[in-house]
Amino acid sequence: MKQRVSALLRETLGRTVVLEKPKDRSFGHFATPIAFSLAKELRESPMKIAEELASSFDNHEIFTSVESVKGYLNFRLSENFLSEYAAWALENQDEFASQEKKEKILLEFVSANPTGPLHIGHARGAVYGDTLYRLAKHLGYDITAEYYVNDAGNQIDLLGLSIQLYGRENILKENVEYPESYYRGEYLDGLANTAVEKFGKEILTDESRQKELALWAKDGVMQIIVDSLADTNIHFDTFVNESSLYNDWDRVMAKMAANDKNAIYKKDGKVWIASEAKGDDNDRVVVREDGRPTYLAGDIVYHNQKFERGYDHYINIWGADHHGYIPRVNAAVEYLGYDSNKLETLLSQMVSLLKDGEPYKMSKRAGNVILMSDIVEEIGADALRFIFASKKSDTALEFDLSEFKKQDSSNPIFYIQYAHARIKTIISKSDLSEKEIMAAKLKNLDENADSLMFDALLLPEIVEDAFNSRQVQKLPDYLKALAASLHKFYYDCRIIGTEDEAKLLKLLMVVALSLRTGLSLMGITAKDYMTKEVDSEN
RNA sequence: GCGCUCGUAGCUCAGCUGGAUAGAGCACUGGUUUGCGGUACCAGCGGUCACAUGUUCGAAUCAUGUCGGGCGCACCA
Incomplete structure (x- = not known):
């Protein structure tokens, strides 16, 4: 439009x-x-x-x-233009607000380490990424959602150690002295018990089997992660394991050296990448003195692999605490001979928590994390998704845990769902058949009705703008405004029993279409009726 | 110290490719249809858009600086 x-x-x-x-x-x-x-x-x-x-x-x-x-x-x-557009939208609901962009995009997000369940901070990036994904799909992009699994390095060893410690204390009832760093949390219970069933009790005490234990356990942790994502209606197309990349390292290093003989050099027994020449603050170590590659090495191989797979555009969604990492990866991408402008890294800012007005520090290793799955259980996936998608992802967000548990009208998701449910209800109350409603002409509307129709038809612009600007909150903002217009219209204007009944219902169908389409792009299913909230449990 | 980022109503946040009177929700106060779900609607209260300077016909929006918050500054991932 x-x-x-x-x-x-x-x-x-x-x-x-x-x-x-x-x-x-x-x-x-x-x-x-x-x-x-x-x-x-x-x-x-x-x-x-x-x-x-x-x-x-x-x-x-x-x-x-x-x-x-x-x-x-x-x-x-003109009314003609608007009404024809509205009629087209109702007859082509699947195409409404959609487009035929052909670009191939690789979107990497979440990529949380497989050492523990997702917490509330991960949830923000997950929701943001999945919403972008849905918008892109709707706009016709050929987009792939990818999860990079960091299944190598110290953290994996630490996972093995953590399970052993947990098992020795809780299963073998030993007194355990905890080192400075290890993981804690309820999820270890299931892992430790299953490990004992599978490998026998020795697995808990034999230090030489720590690695074996960890490599087995990380798949279990990944399953926990994938399940909790699925509960939030988030799905991935592909998973890439960090551990599978390192055997490609020599070839990738040679590739960089072939493009620029200064890209990679040796100093103090280590291998460095000359990232400073490409805008980074310093050169970085990629292989340590003892021959073990650093994390950056894995990311270089990974990004090389991404570019070799051949996409038109690459999007990474990282936690804001990784922002210093962007120049290094961009430097590597350029040494690999690719255009780093094709790689776009978006940051998902921190979520800081307040509990009863006091800052609440989460620490994965202290085990006091607020899990994504806990929140989903409390308030539902829809509300979680809506709240996170509503905030600009690149600003820090603060909320009170007790606020977050509220399940009343202060949560705009109910407001929007109610608007949709109202439309469905009134249509079912009407004696008119869908055929009769569709046959009506959207002509001679008064100012309010015209305005409502226009608002409903704005969805396509919003969808495109939200994706292009990577500002997904534009969509929930729009839906809130549209729901408000609907509620006001509903209050002001009687529909059933008037001579305009068919035409007004048709107008409401357009509104419902926009609401439903918009919600589905946020991974939320529109409701046809609202059940009364039971508030007594809090 | 350096880099990134943010500072808008009591609270949580929109608005930022410069444009008409700075918006919404919550909270607070008062009100509403014999009419379709009151989980709604309306009105009121509430702002030096952190501060300063600059650019411009025009600045919450752009630039520079100051102050304040967050994050980062690993051969950890």
Whole structure:
């Protein structure tokens, strides 16, 4: 819709203009301040220019009026245009707001270490990534959701040690002295017990079998992670194991050296990458003195593999605490001979918690983490998804745990679901058949109805904008606003039993379509009726 | 110290490719249809958009600086 208008303006005015939505609908559907910027070039007053421009739109069918007000150019779309678009949307529900972009995108997100369950901080990146994924799919992109499994290195050894410690204390009832770093948490219980069943009790005490234990256990942990993601309606297409990459290391190193003989060098018995020359603060070690590769080495091989697989664009979603890591990986990508502009790294900021007004420190190793699965159990996946998707992902978010447990109207997801349910209910109450409703013409609508229809038809722009700007919160913001328009309309305007019943119901069907489509892009299923909330348990 | 990032209503957050009177939810106060789900609607209260300077016809938005918060500055992942 906006594209249509935008294209038309470009044609008529011979230049690209900024199109915006006026704050006040009485100004029209779209507006542009173009006359202000032209004023300087033409040495004319903005108002005069706007008036002249307005008159050049006299004969366009898609506008009923084009007016100049105080230098702004305000456009009002014709009822014909809007109603035809609405009718098309209802008949082609699956295509509504969708597009046919062909680009291939690789989206890597979550990628939490397989050493413990996902906590609330991971949930934010997970929701953000999955929402982007759904938006991209809907826009027609060929997008792959990938999880990078860090199943190598110290942390895996630590996992083995942690299970042994847990088992010795809780199964063998030994007194255990805990070292400084190890993992804790309920999930170890299941792992330790299963390990004993599978390998016998010796697995807990034999230090030489720590690694074996860990390599077995990480698959169990991954299963826990994948399950909790699935409970939140998040799915991955591919998983790549860090451990599978290292045998490719020599070839990748040679590849970098072939592109730039200074890329890789040896110093102090270690192997370095000359990342400083590509914008990093320092050069970085990639192979330690004892021959073990660093984490960066794994990421270099991984990114090489990504680029060799051949996508048009790569998106990584990382926790904000990794932001210093971006220049290194970009440097490596360039040494590998690829365009680092194709690699876009988005940061998902920290979630800081308050508990009863006091900061609540989570530490994976202290075992006092708030798990994603706990929150899903408390408030449901829909509410979790909505809350996280509603916040701009690149700003730190703070919330009180007790607030988070609330399950009332302060949670906007209920507000939107209720709007959808209201529409479904009223349609089922009506004596009119769906056929009769669909046959109605969306003509001669009053100001409120016209405005509601316009709002509902904005979804396509929102979807595209939310994805292109990577600002997924634009979608929930829009849905909240649309739900508010619906509730207001519902309150103001009687529908059943009026002579406009068919046409108004058809209008509501358009609104429901937008709500449903928008929610599904957030991984939430629209409800046809609301069950009464039972609040007594809190 | 250096880098990144944020600072908007009592609270949680939108708005930031510069444009019309700075928005929403929560909280608080008051009100609402013999009409379809009151899980709704309306009104009120509440702001020096951290501060300063600059660019501009126009700045919450851009630039520079100051102050304050978060994160990072590993041969850990």
